[in-house]
Amino acid sequence: xxxxxxxxxxxxxxxxxxxxxxxxxxxxxxxxxxxxxxxxxxxxxxxxxxxxxxxxxxxxxxxxxxxxxxxxxxxxxxxxxxxxxxxxxxxx
Numbered sequence: 236x237x238x239x240x241x242x243x244x245x246x247x248x249x250x251x252x253x254x255x256x257x258x259x260x261x262x263x264x265x266x267x268x269x270x271x272x273x274x275x276x277x278x279x280x281x282x283x284x285x286x287x288x289x290x291x292x293x294x295x296x297x298x299x300x301x302x303x304x305x306x307x308x309x310x311x312x313x314x315x316x317x318x319x320x321x322x323x324x325x326x327x
Contacts, residue, residue: 236260237289237298238315240267245274247313252278256311259302261285281306289316 236251238244239260245267248258252275260271260282268284275282283305287298302309320327 236313236315237287237295238262238317239271240264244313244315245271247315248282249274249278251311251313252280252282255280257281257283257306259283259285259298259306259309261287261298261302262316263288 236244236248236258239248239258240262241264244260244262248260248271252258257280258271258275260268260275261284262268263286265284265286268286272282272284283302285298285301288294289298299309
């Protein structure tokens with residue numbers, strides 16, 4: 236789960252854990268990832284947290300390798316990383 240440390244990504248982690256999924260939560264924000272891991276573990280599921288910078292070529296590659304190492308397989312991939320700059324329309 237990229238973008239798994241806050242907002243929609245964090246909520247999806249909780250919903251998938253509630254449905255029985257183990258989670259590899261990936262983001263830049265370790266504090267947010269720690270909170271998500273606590274939520275996932277509260278559902279009785281495993282949660283691996285991975286910090287990665289997806290603005291580099293190595294970031295996604297390293298994150299995928301770490302997720303596979305921790306979980307063994309990946310059955311569902313959710314790409315939710317992104318930004319939402321709040322700017323006046325005429326300045327974007």
